[in-house]
Amino acid sequence: DGGITQSPKYLFRKEGQNVTLSCEQNLNHDAMYWYRQDPGQGLRLIYYSQIVNDFQKGDIAEGYSVSREKKESFPLTVTSAQKNPTAFYLCATAGTGGQPQHFGDGTRLSIL
Amino acid sequence: QKEVEQDPGPLSVPEGAIVSLNCTYSNSAFQYFMWYRQYSRKGPELLMYTYSSGNKEDGRFTAQVDKSSKYISLFIRDSQPSDSATYLCAMSARGGGADGLTFGKGTHLIIQP
Numbered sequence: 001d002g003g004i005t006q007s008p009k010y011l012f013r014k015e016g017q018n019v020t021l022s023c024e025q026n027l028n029h030d031a032m033y034w035y036r037q038d039p040g041q042g043l044r045l046i047y048y049s050q051i052v053n054d055f056q057k058g059d060i061a062e063g064y065s066v067s068r069e070k071k072e073s074f075p076l077t078v079t080s081a082q083k084n085p086t087a088f089y090l091c092a093t094a095g096t097g098g099q100p101q102h103f104g105d106g107t108r109l110s111i112l
Numbered sequence: 113q114k115e116v117e118q119d120p121g122p123l124s125v126p127e128g129a130i131v132s133l134n135c136t137y138s139n140s141a142f143q144y145f146m147w148y149r150q151y152s153r154k155g156p157e158l159l160m161y162t163y164s165s166g167n168k169e170d171g172r173f174t175a176q177v178d179k180s181s182k183y184i185s186l187f188i189r190d191s192q193p194s195d196s197a198t199y200l201c202a203m204s205a206r207g208g209g210a211d212g213l214t215f216g217k218g219t220h221l222i223i224q225p
Binding site: 097 | 144148153156157158200202206209210215216217
């Protein structure tokens with residue numbers, strides 16, 4: 001099936017632990033994005049990448065890190081420096097030529 | 113003042129009614145406007161994507177953009193219980209939100225059978 005796959009659906013983090021969220025796509029899209037959604041809030045941009053081996057900080061990048069070694073994959077690491085990591089994390093992709101963003105089904109991260 | 117304002121609701125209407133959802137914004141650089149529908153525990157699904165001012169229709173959905181007033185709307189005709197969801201407006205200065213989208217908080221819509 002074509003699409004955007006986020007895994008796992010649910011993730012728990014212990015204090016002081018880094019965790020990595022996976023986002024994989026087979027749409028051949030160049031651009032990939034990570035957003036965070038808190039209850040009753042809109043989505044906020046964490047990081048984005050428009051091409052392999054390049055990425056930019058979004059509005060709330062502190063405490064997060066990313067890599068883009070392959071076109072298909074854009075993993076997000078939530079580090080121990082992120083003091084309030086409990087949220088719904090959404091990955092999006094977009095093709096070239098101003099195509100709109102499409103989203104995966106998210107990973108819900110909670111603190112143990 | 114936040115960049116994008118959207119009434120969180122909940123907005124409750126009877127089945128078959130016309131629904132009007134709205135967002136206002138402050139950044140005059142925004143040119144691309146989107147509406148997403150989000151069901152509980154799911155990712156947002158793109159409903160409408162428009163550029164600059166004007167109207168766009170797709171089935172029961174109509175999107176309107178008034179850049180002079182910095183105001184966008186989504187109309188849903190013949191609303192169905194399956195339309196019950198949170199509706200998010202999003203916008204950007206560049207096509208496809210190339211450097212990220214700015215979202216409203218979302219409006220929770222309930223269609224009563």
